[in-house]
Structures are given as C-alpha cells and as structure tokens.
Amino acid sequence: MIARALVVAVVMSGPGLVPAQSSQPLANHRDSMTQVLLRGGLDTATTGVLVYYVPGSEANARKLGTLLAASLRYFGGSLGAEIDLALAIVDSARWHLITDLPYGLPSSHGGARIAFLPSTPTGPDADAFLRVERSAPSGAMETVRRRYPSWSAGVARMLNLVMLHEVGHVVARTLPIHAPNRWLHEWLATYLAYAFMRSARPDDAELWDAMCDALFAGYTPQHRSLEDFENATLSIDNYVWYQTAFQPRVRVVYEAQGLDFVRALQQDFGADVTPRPSPADLLARLERMAPGFIVWATRTF
Numbered sequence: 543m544i545a546r547a548l549v550v551a552v553v554m555s556g557p558g559l560v561p562a563q564s565s566q567p568l569a570n571h572r573d574s575m576t577q578v579l580l581r582g583g584l585d586t587a588t589t590g591v592l593v594y595y596v597p598g599s600e601a602n603a604r605k606l607g608t609l610l611a612a613s614l615r616y617f618g619g620s621l622g623a624e625i626d627l628a629l630a631i632v633d634s635a636r637w638h639l640i641t642d643l644p645y646g647l648p649s650s651h652g653g654a655r656i657a658f659l660p661s662t663p664t665g666p667d668a669d670a671f672l673r674v675e676r677s678a679p680s681g682a683m684e685t686v687r688r689r690y691p692s693w694s695a696g697v698a699r700m701l702n703l704v705m706l707h708e709v710g711h712v713v714a715r716t717l718p719i720h721a722p723n724r725w726l727h728e729w730l731a732t733y734l735a736y737a738f739m740r741s742a743r744p745d746d747a748e749l750w751d752a753m754c755d756a757l758f759a760g761y762t763p764q765h766r767s768l769e770d771f772e773n774a775t776l777s778i779d780n781y782v783w784y785q786t787a788f789q790p791r792v793r794v795v796y797e798a799q800g801l802d803f804v805r806a807l808q809q810d811f812g813a814d815v816t817p818r819p820s821p822a823d824l825l826a827r828l829e830r831m832a833p834g835f836i837v838w839a840t841r842t843f
C-alpha cells in the first residue's frame with residue numbers, strides 16, 4: 543500500500559528526453575524521497591554530491607557523482623548558478639516506487655532535487671539509440687568505435703550523459719531563464735549540458751554529437767515541425783528525434799558564442815511571459831541574438 547500511495551503521490555518534473563508528466567511535486571521534497579530511496583536499500587557515495595545507488599553499481603555511482611559534481615562546479619563558477627542536486631542510480635523495482643515514467647528514462651524530480659538514472663543501460667532512450675547503429679553515418683560510427691568497444695557501450699555512456707541535460711534544466715531554472723516555448727526549453731537544457739562537456743569533457747561532447755547525428759539520420763519521424771513539438775502527442779522515439787534535431791544548432795551557436803549566449807538569454811528571457819510566442823516569432827527573436835536560427839529551422843523541420 544505504501545508503494546501504491548507513492549506511485550500516486552510522487553511525480554517527476556523535467557524528464558530528460560521525454561515530455562514531463564504533469565502533477566504536483568511533493569511538498570516535503572528531498573526528505574520524503576530520501577526515505578523512499580533508503581527504504582529501498584540504496585547506499586550513498588561521497589563524490590562531492592550526494593549519490594544514492596543500488597548494490598552493485600558503486601563504481602558507476604562514483605563515476606557519475608564525480609561528473610555531476612564537476613558540472614555543478616562549472617555552472618557555479620561560470621554562471622553563478624548555485625545548485626543543490628543529488629543523484630540516484632535506481633533499479634527497475636525501486637524506479638517504479640518513485641515514478642510512473644517507464645524504467646530507464648533519465649529524469650529529475652524538481653521538488654526533491656534529485657536526478658534519476660537507471661542502474662542498467664536499458665529503457666526507451668537506450669533503445670532509440672541502439673536501433674540506429676546500422677544506419678549510423680560513418681563519421682558517427684568512427685567516433686564511437688574510437689572510444690568504445692561497441693556501439694552499445696557508447697549508448698550506455700550516452701544514457702548517462704543525459705544526466706547533464708537534466709542538470710541543464712536545473713541551471714536554466716536557477717538563473718532563471720524562462721524559455722517561452724517547449725522546444726527552446728529543451729534546446730537550452732542541451733546547450734548547457736554541451737557547454738559543460740565541450741569545456742571539461744570533450745570526449746563526451748564528441749560522443750554526444752555522434753549519437754545525435756546517428757539518431758537524426760536513422761529515424762524517420764512522424765512529426766517534424768516545431769509546431770508539432772509544441773502541441774502534438776509524440777512517441778518517445780519521435781521526441782528523442784527532436785532532441786537530436788536541436789543538437790546541430792546547439793553546436794554552431796556554442797562554437798560562436800559559448801556561455802555568452804546563455805547570458806544573453808538570461809537578459810532577454812529572465813521574465814516569465816504569456817502568451818507564448820509562435821515558433822516564427824521566437825525564431826525571429828533568436829535570429830537577432832544569433833543569426834542562423836531561421837535557416838536552421840527551415841532546413842531541419
């Protein structure tokens with residue numbers, strides 16, 4: 543009964559590569575979540591951030607905790623974003639005590655300030671990237687082969703890197719930057735993740751680019767307009783395709799402006815505005831900040 547009640551009461555906010563499921567966050571935040579995790583038998587690892595993990599995943603917990611801590615230091619030092627975020631590496635059974643999202647979708651619980659990753663590299667995000675191995679462009683394949691023994695090992699790392707996209711959402715909330723459209727909200731979370739990787743983990747940035755190139759090239763989406771990203775009900779694969787479609791523009795703007803573009807967004811989108819601008823209006827506004835948005839959107843969507 544406790545588990546059943548928790549499934550109803552606890553929801554995720556800002557999940558990585560799938561749409562958020564709306565509900566109210568827990569009022570008592572991390573304390574309640576911590577009790578759930580500890581009751582489930584997770585241990586903690588000292589890495590500079592709090593990490594909960596299931597038995598058997600200590601090495602991964604330490605590695606990812608170190609990565610999370612490094613990203614938080616980066617955003618504190620470069621953007622002044624002081625962030626308190628813990629990490630939980632959770633198995634399937636405990637996952638279902640915490641959320642009704644499918645197992646394996648990296649996600650974060652805003653109220654509890656905990657990011658969640660699966661303890662095994664499985665789930666819909668992993669499947670989406672595993673499926674495009676055969677159709678991967680040669681450049682993407684070479685990048686993955688250079689660093690990893692197999693495509694699936696690269697996918698496992700990619701799934702862990704989605705944690706940084708979650709951190710990106712938290713950074714954007716903290717600054718704050720109120721992205722007025724769903725697509726910019728997701729684009730920005732990846733932009734922040736990518737800025738950290740390019741600055742501190744260039745090998746991971748290369749993997750991120752390669753995996754995004756492969757999925758973008760290898761998946762035929764049912765929906766492919768920015769309007770549909772705002773309004774349509776998307777399959778998880780289609781949603782992940784959009785995320786990979788954003789990446790080339792993330793890369794180009796990052797290489798031109800780096801974190802200055804984030805500071806510019808902070809200036810322009812510091813206030814929460816309604817109604818939301820149309821995709822065309824938003825693109826025109828972004829075009830003035832970083833020329834090329836309109837051409838990118840026209841060619842991509």
Ligand SMILES: [Zn+2]
Pocket residue numbers: 556557558559560707711728731
């Ligand atoms: Zn996201």
